[in-house]
Amino acid sequence: MISMQPNLCHLLLSLVLLSVSCSKPKEVASLTAKALISEKVTELYATGTAETHNELTYEGAMDMFTVSEKKILATRHWSFEVNVPVTVSVMRSKKQRHLPFWLEENGFEKTSMEVSNEMTDYEVWQKQFDRGSVGLGINGLENYKYHYFVCVTPQFPNETLQISNIYPENQFIGTMDNGAFTYHDWDELVLFDVPEKLKGQQLLTTVRGRGTESHLVDAFRITKFPSSQKADQVMLTWSDDPATSVDIQWRTATSVQQGSVFYRPIGSPDSLKVPAQKSQMEDLRLANDRHTHRFTAKIRDLNPGTTYEYKLNTQAQWPEEQHFGTPSDDDSFSFIWYGDAHYSPDWGTIANQAFRSHPDAAFHAVAGDLVSDGLHRDQWDELFAYSERIISQKPFMNVLGNHDNRMGLGAHMYRDLFSYPDNGPSNIPQEHTYSFDYKNALFLMIDATSRDELQTEWIEQQLKSSNATWKFAMFHFPPYNWEEPYTNIQKEWIPLFDKYHVDMVFSGHIHYYMRSNPMYDGKVVDHHSQGTSYIISIGIPSGPKEIGEEDYAATRKSEGQFYQVIKIDGKTLTYSAIDAEENVIDEVTLSK
Structure with a gap:
């Protein structure tokens, strides 16, 4: 087999791409940076293989673009219009290996100011713009995970700034200050040490995953x-x-x-x-x-x-x-649910084990994090391959986890793959949250990666109108856990679970097993008829690890992987948690 050195590969690749662009002139006047990257990927696929594509260096990737194309990368990733002359500040992570090429080329100057959050420190680069259009460039070609963000202020303090015609649409505009969000898909990551000079300026944040739009270096994957x-x-x-x-x-x-x-x-x-x-x-x-x-x-x-x-x-x-x-x-049936699967063959093993041991289960469900990156279809391919015998015979009814709805980029691949009821709240994407009745049971399948408060009214409507004997809710983030209790879920949804007596809540996310005693208003009560059991599980091997105290817990396991079987016979429910060796590690029977 003949092998070529990487530099020679890049030279030949550049010549091929040059010949393609010369033989077929393109109209680039209206291209966004994202669309241009897509065209370049198409050209790449006309040469070599995924392995050779991933040999592409940062310098080799930059050489793929003509001068006019680099201008697109430098100005059409993020754009807006201003009604007065402004100073634009770009906050760029100091950990990023390659400085975005366009900052200095477009006249931005590095200042002595810095801004921080708990993950990284940001340099502040500034440039003055006249009224009109402001165009900013890509974060880079290597998909660095902390995208730059922006603040804008009038050059003349007596003028009022209006920002309009923003691309991409649905831009969040906040106020630059300590405690402000760094990214509008991660409200826990807030700014501190904001310089006084920047405080009060209009803050434009983005989502963490936007860097993927221009990802070319080590970007390519192969599905098995x-x-x-x-x-x-x-x-x-x-x-x-x-x-x-x-x-x-x-x-x-x-x-x-x-x-x-x-x-x-x-x-x-x-x-x-x-x-x-x-x-x-x-x-x-x-x-x-x-x-x-x-x-x-x-x-x-x-x-x-x-x-x-x-x-x-x-x-x-x-x-x-x-x-x-x-x-x-009749009123007899069973179902099986799992905690996080993360497209693991280990999850496939225990899921098939559950399928063989409980062939009469009506359906199977995963409480989120079916995969590790919801926009990587190769991961979904593996998940479906490991469960093909199950899902062709039993409905596969799931909810989104944070890994399925990834980095603020949405969950369009999840929506494309699954056909679920479109009876959820109107103010979140359809089929993210939904409900269904099976015999004498109501199932609320809730997207905990969307805003909690937008779903509260819908949850109450579903519970209020239900005559089901048994009521269940499934969502990814567990409201009660030892590591990071979800206080907003406790505030928004748990009062409804108390009011309408939801029997069990199923979650994942924290990689261990826990079933709480029945709880009402955040406290343990004496009997199931008075409260709700909150259950966390994990479908892949986890632990061992130390876990903190939870005075509400009835059973906990810090190590192992599990599946859960719920069997209902009229007004009697039998719940079992089973490990990979088919040992029943937890069991409880409820009656009404």
């Missing part, structure tokens, strides 16, 4: 499970009444243009056909599977208490493992 013409990731969910409906989702390569599902009661010679809706998913930096097609077929008007088999239009036979059941009209 690329798509093909053969359908895979076949998965069941509910977006409507579980008694009469089911949604079936699957993945193919983009060469497959149409999809449909055939289904029938087991034993019936006659089948029905439902067409599937197609969508295209993109993971720009997934080098061997950038685009895939996702299909969703929504089956309605099913008969309760019936077992169905199904096949996709690409399948000649009826696969033995593709079937689902609708609930009967």
Whole structure:
């Protein structure tokens, strides 16, 4: 095999990219920096492999861009208009290896001022602008995690500053001062040691993940499970009444243009056909599977208490493992839930163990952090590969964790992958928070990564209108835990759980196991009929570690991985937590 030194690779790559740009002139007048990076990635994929792409150095990446393209990178990452002459301050982390190339080139000067938060110190760079447009550049090409932020003030104190036409949209504008947010997706990370000269200025923050928009150095990934013409990731969910409906989702390569599902009661010679809706998913930096097609077929008007088999239009036979059941009209059922999965094969092992040991469970659910980066589709590919036998037979009903809704960039990949009820609060993204009834139980599936107070009214409406015997809530952040209690959840939601008697709350995030005694108003009470049990679990191996005191805890485990089975028979509930060796480490029975 012939190998080339990295510098030679970069030279040849630059020549190839130069020939591409020379042979096909492009209109760059309206390109944003983000769009330009996307075009460059497309050109990169025309040469080499993901391995050679990841040999790209910072200098080699900069050499990919022409002078006019560098101007786009320098001015069209973040822009706005001002109505008066201003001084713009850019706060740039001192830990960042490469100074954003455009700061000095665009006339910014480093001052003696610094600003800090608990994670890093920031240099202050300044430049004066006339009234009109202000254009700022990319954070860098290496995806440094602490993006710069900005404050703006009029050059003449008697003038009133108005900032408008901001790109990207939905810009948060605050006031520069001690205690101000550094990033508007991380309200715990606040500024201190703000110089007096900067206090009171208009503060423009961004989200932590914005640096990914220009990420080229060590940016490219490979999925172990690329798509093909053969359908895979076949998965069941509910977006409507579980008694009469089911949604079936699957993945193919983009060469497959149409999809449909055939289904029938087991034993019936006659089948029905439902067409599937197609969508295209993109993971720009997934080098061997950038685009895939996702299909969703929504089956309605099913008969309760019936077992169905199904096949996709690409399948000649009826696969033995593709079937689902609708609930009967009795009040007996079970379900399985897990703490954090983080796309781990260890989670896949215990999940399949739970599936084999409890084949009658109606559905499986993860209380957030299904993966470690929700915008990396290769991680979702692994999660689905490890659970394929489960999710093709049992609905997979989950909630978002902070790793699924990543770094302020949203959870669009999660939404693209799962079909859930759109009955949640109107002021957060649909299908992030939702509810469903299964037999005599209500399930509130809540997005704890969205603002708590925006969901309080919806939670009360759901609980107030429910006649369910059993009420459960699942969300990622545990309100009670030894490490970082979530006091805002305690303030916003727990009074409602008390008022309407939610039986159990399921969470993850803190990697250990804990079941509380029944609690009301933050205090332990004598009997389940008087309060709620709060449970934390972890679906991957964790510990051992020291954990602090929790006087409300009934059972705790600082080491291990677990799954939980809840069995309901009318007004009796049996809860069991089971470890990877199939030992029951916690069990309780409740009656009403």
